Amino acid sequence: MAGPGLPRYRGRFAPSPTGPLHFGSLVAAVGSWADARAHRGDWLVRMEDLDPPRESPGAADEILRVLAALGLEWDEPVSYQSARVQAYGAALASLHRRGAVFACACTRKEIADSAIGGPDGSLVYPGTCRDGLPPGRAARATRVRVASVTMEFEDAVQGHVRQDLARDVGDFVLVRADALFAYQLAVVVDDAAQGITDVVRGADLLDSTPRQIFLQQLLDLPTPRYLHLPVATNAHGEKLSKQTLAEPVDPSRGAEALLGALRFLGQAPPAALSGTSARDVLGWAAAHWDRGRIPRQRAVAAPD
Numbered sequence: 118m119a120g121p122g123l124p125r126y127r128g129r130f131a132p133s134p135t136g137p138l139h140f141g142s143l144v145a146a147v148g149s150w151a152d153a154r155a156h157r158g159d160w161l162v163r164m165e166d167l168d169p170p171r172e173s174p175g176a177a178d179e180i181l182r183v184l185a186a187l188g189l190e191w192d193e194p195v196s197y198q199s200a201r202v203q204a205y206g207a208a209l210a211s212l213h214r215r216g217a218v219f220a221c222a223c224t225r226k227e228i229a230d231s232a233i234g235g236p237d238g239s240l241v242y243p244g245t246c247r248d249g250l251p252p253g254r255a256a257r258a259t260r261v262r263v264a265s266v267t268m269e270f271e272d273a274v275q276g277h278v279r280q281d282l283a284r285d286v287g288d289f290v291l292v293r294a295d296a297l298f299a300y301q302l303a304v305v306v307d308d309a310a311q312g313i314t315d316v317v318r319g320a321d322l323l324d325s326t327p328r329q330i331f332l333q334q335l336l337d338l339p340t341p342r343y344l345h346l347p348v349a350t351n352a353h354g355e356k357l358s359k360q361t362l363a364e365p366v367d368p369s370r371g372a373e374a375l376l377g378a379l380r381f382l383g384q385a386p387p388a389a390l391s392g393t394s395a396r397d398v399l400g401w402a403a404a405h406w407d408r409g410r411i412p413r414q415r416a417v418a419a420p421d
């Protein structure tokens with residue numbers, strides 16, 4: 118709700134171009150779009166194309182084509198992370214100057230051999246290279262030094278979230294062994310550069326949010342508000358993705374696709390909207406979007 122003195126709402130949809138838009142990514146697109154429109158805010162699209170080995174040629178253009186065909190229109194030119202490497206480098210340099218990062222020589226296997234498991238089965242970095250590389254070893258990755266701090270935030274759907282960053286995550290990677298910038302750094306730099314006030318995205322990223330807030334604080338960047346939507350899964354409980362063979366959204370059945378995403382998000386579009394146009398469905402969504410109806414689960418099975 119923009120009011121005097123408050124910055125205008127700015128939200129974004131940030132897909133990775135790993136394949137065509139499927140129901141799971143449509144849910145994130147519709148949720149972030151409707152929340153932005155309901156707040157009379159801006160909605161931006163950012164391609165998270167920082168990981169060429171995982172990307173599929175033409176996927177970014179195809180995602181944009183389907184969004185446009187559905188009437189999910191973005192307000193500013195699409196931003197591409199692949200074109201933002203200098204900005205990530207500048208943020209990293211600033212962390213270097215503050216002594217907040219260190220070079221790490223450890224291989225995945227070495228970390229697995231000496232790490233303490235995190236609560237979700239992930240590996241917590243054991244701190245091997247924190248005070249300097251072991252003799253004779255070369256740097257592979259760059260990690261940020263994580264203070265012993267409990268990060269807390271209020272999520273608009275998931276409620277109060279807290280994470281003991283040192284215990285549950287440890288010093289995390291900002292530049293990977295393949296020299297690519299890590300998602301956590303890129304997303305923080307981009308959200309700030311684009312003036313994002315409200316991040317609406319899938320709850321698969323809920324556990325990343327404390328890391329991102331930690332980086333925002335280190336870099337003196339503002340922390341946006343967060344709203345994490347349930348993630349769509351298949352009948353086996355796996356997140357919909359190209360790997361789990363999720364079907365692409367068919368823009369010729371745009372109204373039905375949008376209605377499915379809205380119902381998944383707990384909204385109650387009238388049955389009379391079936392058989393209308395995507396534009397009609399989006400008009401209804403912008404006028405009737407209700408955050409209070411979004412299911413609080415972190416994962417929900419997608420409809421057949």
Ligand SMILES: [Zn+2]
Pocket residue numbers: 220221222223244245246247
């Ligand atoms: Zn190390």
